[in-house]
Amino acid sequence: MSATATDMAQFMLAHLNGGAVDGNRILSSEAVDAMHRQWFTLHEQLDGMAFGLQRQRRDDVLVLRHSGGVPRFASDLLLVPELGLGLFVSCHNGNAFDAKAAFVDAFLDRYAPVDEPHLVPDGRPARADAIEGQYRSIKVTERPTYGKLPWALFSTRPIDVRFEADGTLVTDTGGNADRWVKVEPLAFREDDGTITHLFREGSVTAFEPVSWYETMGIQARLAAITALVVLSGAVGWPLGTVRRWYRGGPSLSGGPRRAR
Amino acid sequence: MPGCLLAFVASAVVLVVVGALNRPPPWLDLVFVLPIASAVATVWAGVYAVRSWWEAYWRLPVRVHYTAVVCAAAVLLRMLYYWNLLGLRL
Numbered sequence: 001m002s003a004t005a006t007d008m009a010q011f012m013l014a015h016l017n018g019g020a021v022d023g024n025r026i027l028s029s030e031a032v033d034a035m036h037r038q039w040f041t042l043h044e045q046l047d048g049m050a051f052g053l054q055r056q057r058r059d060d061v062l063v064l065r066h067s068g069g070v071p072r073f074a075s076d077l078l079l080v081p082e083l084g085l086g087l088f089v090s091c092h093n094g095n096a097f098d099a100k101a102a103f104v105d106a107f108l109d110r111y112a113p114v115d116e117p118h119l120v121p122d123g124r125p126a127r128a129d130a131i132e133g134q135y136r137s138i139k140v141t142e143r144p145t146y147g148k149l150p151w152a153l154f155s156t157r158p159i160d161v162r163f164e165a166d167g168t169l170v171t172d173t174g175g176n177a178d179r180w181v182k183v184e185p186l187a188f189r190e191d192d193g194t195i196t197h198l199f200r201e202g203s204v205t206a207f208e209p210v211s212w213y214e215t216m217g218i219q220a221r222l223a224a225i226t227a228l229v230v231l232s233g234a235v236g237w238p239l240g241t242v243r244r245w246y247r248g249g250p251s252l253s254g255g256p257r258r259a260r
Numbered sequence: 261m262p263g264c265l266l267a268f269v270a271s272a273v274v275l276v277v278v279g280a281l282n283r284p285p286p287w288l289d290l291v292f293v294l295p296i297a298s299a300v301a302t303v304w305a306g307v308y309a310v311r312s313w314w315e316a317y318w319r320l321p322v323r324v325h326y327t328a329v330v331c332a333a334a335v336l337l338r339m340l341y342y343w344n345l346l347g348l349r350l
Binding site: 143144145146147148152153214219222223225226229230231232234236237240 | 261262263265266269276292322325326328329331332333335339342343344345
């Protein structure tokens with residue numbers, strides 16, 4: 001579905017004005033309320049999803065959002081109903097995702113600022129080793145089709161999770177690092193004590209931990225090395241045959257010939 | 261076997277580079293035959309890798325290289341399986 005920025009502005013005004021814009025009603029006010037309430041959440045402490053809009057809180061101010069993008073293109077739609085505020089932004093080119101994120105962050109900091117309490121981390125938590133590592137969106141890990149690799153490469157970014165010495169939790173998505181201070185004990189599923197998912201405020205999808213050999217850096221190196229070794233066979237085996245033929249030596253027969 | 265496997269890796273790279281995955285071409289299914297054929301060929305070559313040591317087919321460096329190529333192909337195929345690229349999973 002495609003729309004112009006002007007149409008998106010009309011759509012947002014309707015959402016902010018109880019369903020009508022310039023006397024034209026496209027939604028009942030009840031429908032607007034229903035679309036803004038929570039329909040799903042990954043965890044009761046997260047604001048989860050409204051109807052097609054992702055909910056998040058800036059202090060107590062509700063922000064509704066729907067972002068999206070394809071390689072080299074990123075858009076975001078934001079509604080802040082309490083403030084009668086809307087934003088629609090589209091960026092293109094190689095750094096579209098970062099440019100859009102930087103603009104939206106600056107916009108929210110200006111118009112819906114968060115009062116950052118001064119929190120002091122209380123040291124590395126007991127389970128820090130189990131928590132640290134790379135996490136990948138379930139949009140990738142649970143994808144059953146060949147789209148898994150293109151999604152991992154172009155449409156999502158893994159989260160690198162680590163603790164600093166003082167216990168500050170850092171979640172790093174490709175240079176875009178957030179810092180977290182623990183305010184209550186971390187939640188673990190108690191069955192066998194392993195971490196199965198990571199949920200975070202401001203993300204519609206859950207993330208799964210990936211093993212060290214599943215991280216993109218290792219996968220890329222492994223693919224390059226194995227492809228080179230296979231290439232040496234693809235080039236070397238026919239060359240060996242040509243060389244034997246050229247030198248007039250005995251050609252392979254039986255098992256050694258069938259092996260190639 | 262190595263040629264077949266590399267042909268798949270190369271065609272996958274080309275498809276991604278030209279942006280063909282947004283509109284998959286109708287012959288995409290055919291491309292996925294390559295890794296399946298490679299897997300069969302790798303099993304075949306694996307048998308001969310073992311026999312080359314057992315029956316001492318070639319000089320040592322050749323045997324080492326043959327075994328390395330088969331092992332690399334096996335790892336690459338395992339990676340293709342992880343990324344849903346081995347078999348028809350469209």
